[in-house]
Amino acid sequence: MTERRAQLAENLTQVEERIASACATAGRKREEVTLIVVTKTYPASDVRILHELGVRHVAENRDQDAAPKAAACADLSLTWHFVGQLQTNKVRSVASYADVVQSVDRAKLVTSLSAAAVRGERELDCLVQVALDADSGERGERGGVAPDAIEELAAAVDAAPGLRLGGLMTVAPLAGPYAGRQRAAFDRLMEFASRLRSDRPAATMVSAGMSADLEDAVAAGATHVRVGTAVLGVRPRLG
Numbered sequence: 001m002t003e004r005r006a007q008l009a010e011n012l013t014q015v016e017e018r019i020a021s022a023c024a025t026a027g028r029k030r031e032e033v034t035l036i037v038v039t040k041t042y043p044a045s046d047v048r049i050l051h052e053l054g055v056r057h058v059a060e061n062r063d064q065d066a067a068p069k070a071a072a073c074a075d076l077s078l079t080w081h082f083v084g085q086l087q088t089n090k091v092r093s094v095a096s097y098a099d100v101v102q103s104v105d106r107a108k109l110v111t112s113l114s115a116a117a118v119r120g121e122r123e124l125d126c127l128v129q130v131a132l133d134a135d136s137g138e139r140g141e142r143g144g145v146a147p148d149a150i151e152e153l154a155a156a157v158d159a160a161p162g163l164r165l166g167g168l169m170t171v172a173p174l175a176g177p178y179a180g181r182q183r184a185a186f187d188r189l190m191e192f193a194s195r196l197r198s199d200r201p202a203a204t205m206v207s208a209g210m211s212a213d214l215e216d217a218v219a220a221g222a223t224h225v226r227v228g229t230a231v232l233g234v235r236p237r238l239g
């Protein structure tokens with residue numbers, strides 16, 4: 001076993017233990033939570049090792065890095081999640097390898113994702129990204145729509161050919177009333193997710209929680225946690 005493989009295996013075991021223990025504390029089944037490993041800034045060779053270690057969901061936030069990585073790993077059975085702020089000029093590329101786009105935060109993006117999915121004969125699962133720190137009509141510092149825009153965007157995704165509405169995603173805000181209050185932020189997201197699901201029962205995904213706050217996300221009811229640093233190590237640069 002190479003050194004890198006041993007390191008990733010150990011980190012993965014620790015993250016797995018954290019998720020299992022958070023599930024046990026919350027009275028949830030382990031299968032209710034999917035681990036997505038955020039591989040941004042790390043090479044395709046790491047993705048390959050993670051796949052050998054049983055990881056089946058990976059996430060990226062920049063098309064420039066993600067596209068070649070996904071191509072290099074095209075032989076692996078992986079679900080690729082796109083979690084970064086997405087420019088419309090990158091949509092066609094992203095739609096060619098991503099299975100899930102978690103960062104849908106404006107109508108224009110829905111239109112271009114739909115066109116790209118249809119053209120590429122693909123079905124994309126889309127999550128509406130919610131910015132809990134954004135006021136009505138604004139977008140969040142790290143992407144996402146203000147809560148009062150969720151419904152309209154969800155309806156647009158639902159009506160768009162080639163797209164399926166998966167649910168909601170959030171990143172815990174660094175500013176505003178939820179800064180430093182991850183559990184409260186994730187509870188709030190769950191309220192929006194439950195409301196959405198009552199009209200659109202197929203929209204079951206709730207993506208929340210990262211390396212530092214995955215326990216809060218599991219406790220709140222997240223179905224997907226996105227973990228980078230705790231599996232791969234501290235990133236060499238901001239990403």
Ligand SMILES: *Cc1c(COP(=O)(O)O)cnc(C)c1O
Nearest residue numbers: 038061083210211226227228229
């Ligand atoms: C980088 C990133 C993560 C993972 O963050 P870590 O703190 O490294 O676990 C999760 N979600 C999004 C949207 C990210 O950009």
